[in-house]
Amino acid sequence: SCPVCCDIFFCSTCIQRVWGNKTFKQCPVCRTTSSNDRPPVNLALKNLCESFQQERRQRSSSEGETVCRDHKEELKLFCLDDQQPVCVVCRDSRKHTNHRFCPVDEAVIDNKEKLKAALKPLQEKRRTFQNFKQSFNKTAEQIKIDAEHTEKQIKDEFKKLYQFLHDEKRSE
Helix, strand or coil: CCCCCCCCCCCHHHHHHHHCCCCCEECCCCCCEECCCCCCCCHHHHHHHHHHHHHHHHHHHHHHCCECCCCCCECCEEECCCCEEECHHHHCCHHHCCCCEEEHHHHHHHHHHHHHHHHHHHHHHHHHHHHHHHHHHHHHHHHHHHHHHHHHHHHHHHHHHHHHHHHHHHHC
């Protein structure tokens, strides 16, 4: 909202009133100066516009997944030769002459089964790697504990040796 009149963003009457006959014009929000009669870029409005455009692009791309780009028809068939969804008009086009088709739902089920079958060995490998990682982490932790224990023993032995030498020097 406009920081001057609290209406939706800047209105030209408010800007003219705030700027008056000043040589250097300042933004009422960020105090950026402008020497011409145009206000500086409103970053809040710019960011809002960019997010709106991005949202619109995402919405149109998600619609593009269920609608044919060429014919704006719903993608109800799956071309088994090209391995892609197609609309009824595409099926009858030259591009898919003599191709085999099935309903999209059937293709989804078939491809899900293929993916599950391909995923099983990968999941097993992942479990194996996780077990190795866990084992290595335990080994690393044990090595760290052993190193700290060894360091403590060395320091204790050094203190004893230092005390012994100190006592020997005194007795001389």
